[in-house]
Amino acid sequence: MNPLKQTPLAERHVAAGAKMADFGGWEMPIEYTGVVAEHTAVRSAVGIFDVSHMGKVRIQGPGAVAFLNDLLTNDLDRITSGQAQYTMLCKESEVLSESGGVIDDLIVYRWADDDIFMVPNASNAPSVVAALRAAAPAGVEIVDLHNDLGIIAVQGPRSKALIESMGMPDDHDYMTMAESKFRGEPVTVCRTGYTGEHGYELVAPVSVLVELWDALLARRDEFGVVRAGLGARDTLRTEMGYPLHGQDLSLDISPVQAGLAWAVGWDKPEFAGRAALVAERESGPRRRLRGLKSMDRGIPRPHMEVRQVAGDALAGAVIGEVTSGTFSPTLKQGIALALLDPSVNIGDEVVVDVRGRASKFTVTKPPFVEPSTRT
Amino acid sequence: MDPTQLRYTAEHEWVREEADGTAVFGITAFAQDALGDIVYVTMPAPGAALSAGVACGEVESTKSVSDIYAPLDGVVIARNDTLDSAPESINADPYGAGWLVTMQPSDPGQLAGLLSAAEYAALTLKD
Numbered sequence: 418m419n420p421l422k423q424t425p426l427a428e429r430h431v432a433a434g435a436k437m438a439d440f441g442g443w444e445m446p447i448e449y450t451g452v453v454a455e456h457t458a459v460r461s462a463v464g465i466f467d468v469s470h471m472g473k474v475r476i477q478g479p480g481a482v483a484f485l486n487d488l489l490t491n492d493l494d495r496i497t498s499g500q501a502q503y504t505m506l507c508k509e510s511e512v513l514s515e516s517g518g519v520i521d522d523l524i525v526y527r528w529a530d531d532d533i534f535m536v537p538n539a540s541n542a543p544s545v546v547a548a549l550r551a552a553a554p555a556g557v558e559i560v561d562l563h564n565d566l567g568i569i570a571v572q573g574p575r576s577k578a579l580i581e582s583m584g585m586p587d588d589h590d591y592m593t594m595a596e597s598k599f600r601g602e603p604v605t606v607c608r609t610g611y612t613g614e615h616g617y618e619l620v621a622p623v624s625v626l627v628e629l630w631d632a633l634l635a636r637r638d639e640f641g642v643v644r645a646g647l648g649a650r651d652t653l654r655t656e657m658g659y660p661l662h663g664q665d666l667s668l669d670i671s672p673v674q675a676g677l678a679w680a681v682g683w684d685k686p687e688f689a690g691r692a693a694l695v696a697e698r699e700s701g702p703r704r705r706l707r708g709l710k711s712m713d714r715g716i717p718r719p720h721m722e723v724r725q726v727a728g729d730a731l732a733g734a735v736i737g738e739v740t741s742g743t744f745s746p747t748l749k750q751g752i753a754l755a756l757l758d759p760s761v762n763i764g765d766e767v768v769v770d771v772r773g774r775a776s777k778f779t780v781t782k783p784p785f786v787e788p789s790t791r792t
Numbered sequence: 793m794d795p796t797q798l799r800y801t802a803e804h805e806w807v808r809e810e811a812d813g814t815a816v817f818g819i820t821a822f823a824q825d826a827l828g829d830i831v832y833v834t835m836p837a838p839g840a841a842l843s844a845g846v847a848c849g850e851v852e853s854t855k856s857v858s859d860i861y862a863p864l865d866g867v868v869i870a871r872n873d874t875l876d877s878a879p880e881s882i883n884a885d886p887y888g889a890g891w892l893v894t895m896q897p898s899d900p901g902q903l904a905g906l907l908s909a910a911e912y913a914a915l916t917l918k919d
Contacts, residue, residue, distance in 0.1 A: 436828075451883070452854040453829040648828070648855055714832055716852055744831040744854050772850070772857070 424469035425567055425626040433644055440647055441539030443470035448646040455649035456746040459612055462641030463573035465633050466650055468611075472523075472542025473566045473620065476533040476549065478557040485525065485533055488552055488689050490672060492682025493527060501526045501592045501609055503680050505672055506537075506545055507690030517693030518668035519675075521545050522660065524609055526594050534605070534620075536568070538662050567626035571633065572616030572645075572653075574789065579640045580606065580617050583632065587617075591791045599632075600625045611650060613657035613788040655743050655752060658708055658783020664719055665706060665740045665754050674702040674756065704737065704756040707763070708781035711751035715769060715776025717742030722770040723755050723778075731775045733768055736761055747786045751776070754783065795821070795887055799903055800912035803845075803861040806887060809903055810894075817863050818891040819851060819882060822916045827853040830879045835860070835871040835892055842866050842895060844902060849892070851882065863906060866897040 421444040430437060435446035446467060448455060458464050476485060486493045491504035506520045521541035526534040537545040542563055549559045571579060580587040585606050586595040594607040602625045610616035621629055636642055651661070660666045666675050673694055681694065709717060717739045725733030742753035753769070757780065761767065765780045798806040804823035808816045824830060832852040842848055842862035849860035872891050875881060882890035897903065907915065 447855075448828060451829045453831075453880075652854060716832055716857070718857070744852070746854070749831075 422470070422564075424467055425623045426467045426469065426630050429627060429630060430467065430644075435644075435646060441470055443539055445470055446644070446646040448648040449644045452646070452648040452652060453746045455643055455645040456652050458641065458643035459573045459614055459645055459649060459653055460747060461574065462643065463571060463575040463579050464612075464643050464645030464649065465630070466570040466572065466645050466647075467567070467630070468570050468618070468650075469567035469623075469626065470539040471568055472535075472537035472539060472545065473562040473568070474535040474537065474542070474546055474549070475560040475562055476535060476553075476557060477531060477560065479531050480554060481533050481557050482527065482530045484552070484554055484557050486682075486685065487687045488549070489525065490681040490688050490690070490694075491525075492685055493525065493533075495682070496527050496592075498527055498529055499593055499595070501594055501607060505666075505677065505680060506548060507672065507688070507694065508668060509689040513693050513696065517671045517673075517690040517697060519662065519666045519670065519672060520548065520668065522662050522666055522677075526605070526607065541662060565623060566620055567623050569619045569621070569626070569630060569633065570610055570612075570616065570650075571619060572610045572612040572614045574615060575640045575642075576614070576616045579633065579636055579642060582636055582639070585619075599629055604629070610790070611659060612653040613659075613784065613786065613790060614653075615789055615792055652743050652746055655741050655754065656745050656747055656784065656786040657788055658754060658785065660706070660754070661741060670706075670740075670756065671697060671702070673697045674704055675706045701759060703759070705759050705761075706740065706754055707757050707761065708783040708785060709739070709742075709753040709755050709767065709769065709778040710748075710781050710785065712766070712777040712779060714751070715771045715774065715778070716744050716751040717753035717755075717769050717771065717776070717778070723757060724768045724770065724775075726766050726768050726777070729775055731768065731770050731773075736767065739769060745785060751778075752785045753778070796909040798887070798909060799863075799906035800909065801861065801863045801906055802915060803859075805861060805863045807863045807903065807906060813896070813900065814869060814894055815864060815866070815897050815903065816891050816894050818886055819860065820912070820916075821886050823858070824883050824886045824890070827851065827856060827858055829854045830882045833875045833879050833882070833892070835875070836868045838868050838870055840868045842868060851879075860892060862895075864895065864897045864902045865899055866895045868893055868895050870894040
């Protein structure tokens with residue numbers, strides 16, 4: 418097995434007492450003081466996350482946007498220069514039944530018609546880069562910057578004031594980005610995130626990442642800055658109903674099943690997996706990603722079975738499976754994303770098999786907590 | 793509470809013998825730290841029979857769930873009801889306010905067979 422990769426901030430995390438663990442092949446901080454405290458800090462003040470494990474890819478050259486638009490699900494012409502977009506790379510196979518699964522979900526940042534920046538998931542970045550290189554026309558270059566750039570996410574209601582105090586642009590809209598400098602190096606200030614809060618993701622060269630982290634943390638007394646780990650990132654994103662690739666999205670779970678049809682440019686003549694996805698959309702998905710909210714004290718976990726209600730027992734028919742589940746620190750109850758039979762409606766009561774106990778849940782439409790991304 | 797005076801199991805429970813012959817148990821500081829923020833606990837009800845080494849409840853954190861194993865044979869006298877609304881007491885004070893169950897051991901000799909504080913400390917270092 419390959420040794421785990423480390424971000425430039427690894428020593429800082431260990432010195433701060435973080436619990437470190439493997440995440441997508443990277444040794445990452447899961448928590449510093451505790452998931453609940455870090456989660457609450459992001460909802461009420463501001464948290465900083467090292468998300469440098471995420472991939473970073475630059476696609477440059479004449480026709481870069483047109484090339485990507487023929488590959489990725491979302492329509493890049495829905496955005497213009499300076500804007501970002503959630504999109505997916507789906508599988509294209511000659512066998513229809515093997516097409517349409519999600520290789521990765523990602524954010525693309527459109528700088529110009531010949532210049533796109535892309536952030537895939539850590540463990541999927543190599544396959545995304547390989548797929549892009551295999552499909553790229555002459556003149557379009559795929560530059561893998563995974564180990565050259567780091568990303569610090571700054572998320573929470575106090576993030577705007579914190580970014581302003583750093584002398585960086587803070588006033589741009591959600592899903593847009595702006596260029597800045599730190600210690601003479603270029604920093605991209607993206608108004609994106611994975612928490613549901615007003616927030617930024619700072620993309621910077623690895624050479625200045627430690628200094629950038631320290632500078633944000635130095636303002637902790639003024640803004641209540643807290644280090645937040647991937648544990649809190651997961652509870653925050655689950656409260657928003659944001660899918661996580663490998664759990665709620667995968668080669669076996671299509672955008673139609675995951676409720677991500679809004680991130681597909683259905684009118685585009687071409688994108689990878691198009692025929693399969695159009696067919697699935699027309700016939701209706703065989704299962705649908707929904708939210709589940711606990712009615713008792715049960716805490717759902719991935720792969721737990723979802724059943725029809727049958728008294729207090731687990732005698733009901735299996736109607737789905739939990740894909741993400743956790744305790745919501747905001748709601749103080751169990752929440753889940755689950756792939757359910759399409760006959761199940763919002764508002765229905767279902768039962769989750771919590772290690773042999775029948776735990777009752779209500780089917781909901783996420784988010785579980787109102788997002789504040791645009792405020 | 794002085795953790796060096798307690799007995800321990802390899803499953804990360806501590807046990808304290810009371811003057812009246814009953815025993816109190818909970819999970820160790822090492823266990824609560826490994827679990828992270830504890831958000832839910834299930835414990836056996838008073839009157840329930842316990843068998844040493846057999847699961848009798850669960851302690852669940854934001855990220856994972858772990859079985860609670862009975863440290864001794866016996867019967868439950870009381871469960872710590874305050875943990876229903878404040879499970880975080882286990883994180884804050886695992887040897888005090890975070891106690892789980894008071895039990896009546898059926899074999900008082902069993903306690904001496906549990907780990908000493910030094911033996912338990914050696915075990916957690918190995919982990």
